[in-house]
Amino acid sequence: MIDDQLFSGKSTAELSRDLLGHELSYQTPAGILAGIIVEAEAYLGAKDSAAHAYKGRRTPANEALYGPPGTIYIYTLRGHHMLDIATQAQDQPEGILIRGLEPTQGQELMLKNRPQKNFNLTNGPGKLTQALGITSKELNLLLLSQSPLTISAQRIKEPAEIAATARINVSSRGDWTDKPLRFCVAHNPYVSQMRKSGMDLTNYGWQV
């Protein structure tokens, strides 16, 4: 995939929404692991009080956000690895956090990496990296196009409905706390914190 094709000319919020339904795949020596993106959050750089680059904060740890579109940003939070993609031009530190995946390939490997039941396999940002076997910052700062990670250029599935909500575990950040910058496939069971009663177990929230 050409990174520019996927990321050009759109706001980070639009890109987050558009990524739903695309397939993320990871080529490993043991095999290919892949899943459809069902949840993503946008973080809007220096002005966004919930973002790592708020007020232009720039450290070795968040350097990847300042890279060109398609730069992989891996960071750890309380011992878990998070997967982000930088979306805008160099030195414009906006990015997308991938928060939920519906597995499509390599589920046996995922279960080996993360022995958990049902949707618990990949329904959260720390969970999906564990299932994929991303246990280091090895991919940090790489471009998607130069890495074993790829995102399909087209949607594999069409969401029946897209929900936009406040971002998860972002609190007390003024106006930015409640902005609807989290996008997910409504009723898909691999969306984090999805209530059982809200799940569509027939079509998983996709158009039929």
Place this chain on the structure above:
DNA sequence: CTACGGATGTCCT
């Protein structure tokens, strides 16, 4: 099935 609180590893101040 939901809500809550403790565990947890880095990074930055």
Place this chain on the structure above:
DNA sequence: GGACATCCGTAGG
């Protein structure tokens, strides 16, 4: 020494 873009087990309805 504090602050986290989290996860899981347990307790209670």
